[in-house]
């Protein structure tokens with residue numbers, strides 16, 4: 001019988017993911033879910049042919065130099081800023097991600113944050129739980145309307161477009177900014193108008209960030225950009241920490257430069273700036289954009305399928321570095 005390739009799964013996954021991998025590979029998994037530090041990860045990977053990894057694992061040249069057998073790094077995420085693609089290619093490691101399966105769930109979470117920030121849901125719930133609610137009054141926890149407002153989306157890939165589609169039911173005006181303008185028929189279908197970044201910041205009631213994180217998008221929203229937004233505007237970040245300068249955002253939220261924010265991601269997460277915790281006008285979530293049972297299990301299975309394809313001589317469906325030669 002042929003020897004099965006060896007795979008490490010770096011974090012807890014679903015039973016069905018392990019069962020599928022087990023049919024094709026010899027699997028070592030970390031169902032205890034304690035993240036490996038860089039050294040432990042390198043130790044665990046030194047005899048492995050593949051790794052099914054997560055955004056908490058840094059896959060870079062230093063690590064790969066210690067993993068001579070590795071042929072594939074299959075990320076359980078659509079974002080892959082934790083993976084150095086050039087280093088993977090240099091070490092003949094195929095890198096993959098999980099596009100497509102999480103668009104709708106992530107768009108739903110961006111909307112959850114928009115609605116919660118607009119209607120002050122975190123504040124409202126804290127108030128009720130603290131036993132402060134003594135009765136109805138007209139000006140209680142006044143929020144702002146989402147319906148008929150202007151939605152500005154920066155980053156109009158699959159997830160950005162799914163966010164835009166949901167705006168129709170709220171009768172919103174949709175404007176967007178993206179590295180490249182969408183084809184006219186897609187713009188028409190989404191009823192979305194292309195504008196410059198500055199126009200978007202100046203006009204949007206809700207600014208939603210959905211571009212990938214990279215050195216080019218680091219602090220894409222900082223003090224200057226926050227000042228260009230309306231004082232009544234709400235900022236939503238459901239993409240990656242680092243696209244927003246969190247220190248500048250805290251200053252803007254404290255000083256009334258913008259009205260509120262809804263955040264699923266943070267710089268240096270999970271150690272977010274503690275000043276966020278004291279602010280009432282921010283809704284905070286722990287990077288759960290894609291976290292529904294169906295979507296997270298589809299993501300894990302997609303990553304497993306990518307890994308198996310690479311290790312059985314095929315081309316993984318979601319290959320990020322096609323220039324890589326095994």
Ligand code: GLV
Nearest residue numbers: 076077078079290
């Ligand atoms: C989650 O953040 C992902 O990139 O899939």
